[in-house]
Amino acid sequence: MIVIENLTKRYGDLVAVNDVSFVARPGSVTGFLGPNGAGKSTAMRMMTGLTPPTAGRALVLGRPYKQLPNPGRHVGVMLDASAQHPGRTGREVLRLAAIQMGVGRAAVDASLDRVGLTSKEAGRRVRNYSLGMRQRLGLASALMGDPQVLILDEPANGLDPQGIHWMRGLLRGFADQGGTVLLSSHLLHEVQIIADELVMIGNGRIVAIGSKEELLDSHGTRVRSLDDTALHAALSAAGFGVRHDGTVLVAEATPEQVGRVALDARIVLTELRTSGSEGLEEMFLQLTAAHAREGSAA
Known part of the structure; x- marks a missing residue:
């Protein structure tokens, strides 16, 4: 130890x-x-x-x-x-x-x-x-x-x-x-x-x-649908924090909770997953962004 x-x-x-x-x-x-x-x-x-x-x-x-x-x-x-x-x-x-x-x-x-x-x-x-x-x-x-x-x-x-x-x-x-x-x-x-x-x-x-599970789960569930605007509103109405992260919605909820909200709202999901292979990298970049050493892109 x-x-x-x-x-x-x-x-x-x-x-x-x-x-x-x-x-x-x-x-x-x-x-x-x-x-x-x-x-x-x-x-x-x-x-x-x-x-x-x-x-x-x-x-x-x-x-x-x-x-x-x-x-x-x-x-x-x-x-x-x-x-x-x-x-x-x-x-x-x-x-x-x-x-x-x-x-x-x-x-x-x-x-x-x-x-x-x-x-x-x-x-x-x-x-x-x-x-x-x-x-x-x-x-x-x-x-x-x-x-x-x-x-x-x-x-x-x-x-x-x-x-x-x-x-x-x-x-x-x-x-x-x-x-x-x-x-x-x-x-x-x-x-x-x-x-x-x-x-x-x-x-x-x-x-x-x-x-690892606690930190990555707390980072949110990534989800896409045929109507992300409606899904965003449904998740917010259900009391879950949600943000748009470029191409997907990231909800402060488990995949099961997101799926149930989508089902109740009759919204078809096209992607539903916890932080995948890029999950730790994404969390790392967000949490350490203020301390990272960056250069200009060529």
């Missing part, structure tokens, strides 16, 4: 992380989301003892990370897959990690096999690895000590679709066996598939927190 209590980090007048509190529980994958510069990486560095907090605390398995005995045996961390010695082979990187954790050489082979790196690939210098291979190597190191908790920053970065599918299964299986996963990623569709809980921050503050 990871418990974050009022975590704050200031750099002079800049508040990078501002009074953040949440819990990542065993048996679940928690998606930790936010735009660039929102404070995600700083928060994760505080969780893993790399950056001291200005205020608040981060507990991993009931203790600050630095107080864990042999932390690699309890917490698997991957914050920057590119931060690996380029002159060493993948196997050498893992052997050093195994020595530090006090695990045998068999753990190296087991970790390589677990992340799908072949013996030939493990013998290559890290400088010759693709980004996706470095991600697999980083995951192998994080999993080496058979930890109870994983803290991962952008683990799918550089993976191809097959690799992303593999990673999804790996992390889902880890959580289903009772592990705790805290996952930061810009691949919102993948987070939507795998995450149980979501924590979204903007400008260092939490802007949304809760189960």
